[in-house]
Amino acid sequence: MKIKDIIPVALGEEKPDVLLKNAKLVNVFTGEIEETNIALFRKRIAGVGDYNEGKEVIDLEGKYVLPGFINAHLHIESSMLSPRQFAKAVLLRGTTTVIADPHEISNVLGLDGLEYMIKSTEGIPLNVYIAIPSAVPATNMEISGARLGPEDMVGFVDSYPNRIIALGEVMNFPGVINRDTELLTKIEILRHMYKKIDGHAPGVRGKELNAYIDAFIRSDHECTTKEEALEKISKGMQVFIREGTAAKNLDALIEAVNEMNHHSFSFCTDDREPLDILNEGDIDYLVRRSIDKGIDPIIAIRMATINTARYYNLRSMGAIAPGYKADIIVVDDLKKMDIRMVFKDSKLVVKDGKFVEDMKGIYNDLPKKFGKVILPEFSVDDLKIKNRGKKIRVIKIYEGSLLTDELIVEPKIENDYVVSDIERDIIKIAIFERHTGTNYSLGFVKGFGLKSGAVGSSIGHDSHNIGIIGTNDEDMYLAVKEIEKMNGGMVVVNNGKVLAKLPLPIAGLMTDKELEDVVKDLEFLEEKLKELGAVDATFMTLSFLQLAVIPSLKITNNGLVDVNKQEYVDLFLD
């Protein structure tokens, strides 16, 4: 926007595009509520005050007007929605800006994945800023689809200087402390380009925290206690209070927030699954819950808007003021925080819980390298495991936890092959490298409760190889072949039949379906899982079984991993 075009509108010499009349403006600067009118011009707020005309006039009848919410950190992939579907879903909840770390798609597609995220969010009515993932691949214990080195980052940031806002959560805490050259190079590059360096430092305190922050890492979304949050803000970090699907920290952290320190707090969702977005919401949920916990609505709104804008140096966002972006929420009640309208770039996109903007014409190609699933060559018989010892290592999972244990048990043998043992709830697991089809691995897992059939998914943190659990090889084979056919997705099969599935054709992680449809599909998958006896959150648990940074025993496409030792271990023991 050119300054010379907006000035006559501000002066009242020309009509604004939209006039919002009778607004109760929530002023994040003063902390007060102002009864006023707001003139919008092109994508900006031209003025606040005594304006009475507009090309379009909307009478807000005394409703509250807030800046659009900002989600300080999330992975869009966790919503399983394509960026444009995700945008629709969260715009309904008043989120108008997100800082997305495309960690998952980058592990599958590298720079092509990043480019897809950027291209598919151009021109949509949601500001999507990219935190470039700092750890692709996350470990060396598996084969991922890509590697993002410092040399990749330089050129990429240079290509999209205004879209890339940060180096994504620096998870490799030991890498910082031990001055890993490649990691520090990434940080040095991004900070010298005046990008933020975002953190991820669960439980890091004291001198180690000082050292971590000395690496210019100035945010964290992994606090779990009030004390940890207070130490982190005291050392200059912006603490993103996270309320995701698995990790929920709001209730513990909100206790730390007060009038004098609240500028150091922001809100984020990190990983939110479709059902939670549909039922609870996005940042609006965190605002509402904070207010329920006794936080002044103004402070809660600041944490959802201006605080995050300031942290990321988004200089015209997070407030309703002249020259600021016209990203605006209208609510009836500051406590209920019920989103009645959402304006994005002056345009009404949400009204009474309905998305009223046309999304046609928005870029919706698949990623360049498409994310085609490439499986290694194998037959059903290749899934058999010849007995080679007296005992086997079994991964013990716990419902609702990412932690696992190693169990040493006697295998169940049939015809000299080790097979699933439904009685003991020990079933087979297979991980198929799906980026280049290099290899696959086999093992056993206890705790899923599956009595029959097989379950599979192309979501498998962080390299997203295909994970299949099953009671028999035929169903496991069918499951992985079905995922290959869908080019990624989730599937439940039994007795040679596909019972339920959700194709995830975008890198095997996302779909372009609507949120409601995805939730329906997921609920149907859950229903079928239940019928087969599986525990709650089977897909979620399965998706983290490859993540060889969370103790104790995990399995990647390369085989079983003793996480604490960071070593491969054999299935068999004597």
Next chain:
Amino acid sequence: MKIKDIIPVALGEEKPDVLLKNAKLVNVFTGEIEETNIALFRKRIAGVGDYNEGKEVIDLEGKYVLPGFINAHLHIESSMLSPRQFAKAVLLRGTTTVIADPHEISNVLGLDGLEYMIKSTEGIPLNVYIAIPSAVPATNMEISGARLGPEDMVGFVDSYPNRIIALGEVMNFPGVINRDTELLTKIEILRHMYKKIDGHAPGVRGKELNAYIDAFIRSDHECTTKEEALEKISKGMQVFIREGTAAKNLDALIEAVNEMNHHSFSFCTDDREPLDILNEGDIDYLVRRSIDKGIDPIIAIRMATINTARYYNLRSMGAIAPGYKADIIVVDDLKKMDIRMVFKDSKLVVKDGKFVEDMKGIYNDLPKKFGKVILPEFSVDDLKIKNRGKKIRVIKIYEGSLLTDELIVEPKIENDYVVSDIERDIIKIAIFERHTGTNYSLGFVKGFGLKSGAVGSSIGHDSHNIGIIGTNDEDMYLAVKEIEKMNGGMVVVNNGKVLAKLPLPIAGLMTDKELEDVVKDLEFLEEKLKELGAVDATFMTLSFLQLAVIPSLKITNNGLVDVNKQEYVDLFLD
């Protein structure tokens, strides 16, 4: 500083350069006081907490430790001190960072003046950021030494990207409202380079304020009432509370500040004369005075530190935290705010009111183009004014005000020449264009009280031509010739003798003398002025008589100016 070098220090594996023990750290993030130790390494704070060793250990014995103060807006030239002498003067007061708008020297020397300010502040123990002046020349009614166009700015910012932080106060409010192309070009250039656009909008409110802010002008230091300040912050401006020598707004504005809105306030001095810096101080004075007025010391300290750092996006300043610059103040008492020590880049530069850092080796050349005074050709007789009418226009000045009135009076005639009339306190004034020696102008002024002799100065806002007032032509001639000899400065003469003078060889605006010596010289000048009968603040009033933007009648090198009409007017009327 490289990250990999500081991490071992933070971890406690290597000794910090300096350890500050037993500190009461004022934490601007939490708003609390922490008893702790602080480890400094190179120019940064490595860590806060349980550190017990250091190459140098300083026991603070429970004193308070604050981040160094930041002066949000000032003109170093007003101190009459060279940048390095200015640095010494304000470091004694705990200021470690300033945002300087070299408006005055730029009007004399243009880019050479800017370059001088940048070069002469490199390597000194004060962070000097430059706001590039937006209005050089300030008006077209006089001849200045230079013009700074948008085309000059582009290259200059490109040459010093890390030193130039903003476009200096946009004073030309009508230019914004009327969309002056050159001015908007300057703004568009700087904002697209992610620089701040600083404002100067006395009394601008309502729609005009909206329009002004729509030009991305996000700060203002000209508020005079609480209501004006509250409107400006509500519209997203950072309000710099100013307490200068002439303009003092703190008492009025501090009433606007509260717990919920104080982040939108900063402190600045704008124009502070040597005597005030010596007697009252710099930002420390504003902090102290705010606390006296009932402001919580933590809030006052925030306004002097982190708030300003955030506004200017100085990402490692304004706080004491890991990775932040080791610019630190030590005080005994948070109310008295007595500066006991100042550390700049981890180095102790001030101790017990004494500057202990060696300033030798610091760049101290004169500006490239030197600022040589070039006078037009003239003799004493050329200062005579032949009578041409029945009445003359006289500039009426008021003690302590920049406003003037036009008086129409009968002239005093001697031998058909109009001469000074001491009885009626109407004396002659002459303005000599001193940059290229083009011309000079003559007029009369009432109110200075001068009974004998002449007074002259090369400080004359904003083009800084030489202004001389006098009771007789011989002394006026001597005064201007003396200033020419000094290559700029201030002078009092009587009966053919120079009574007192202060050479200002740096562009006719500044000297490299110490603050105390300059104050002595100024006091001596004042003493001599008094002896000749002149009113208080004669030099200050004289220095603003050329500023043809402040009503009503002014005089530039081109002649008398009717400010309201922006027209030249003749001395004589019928």
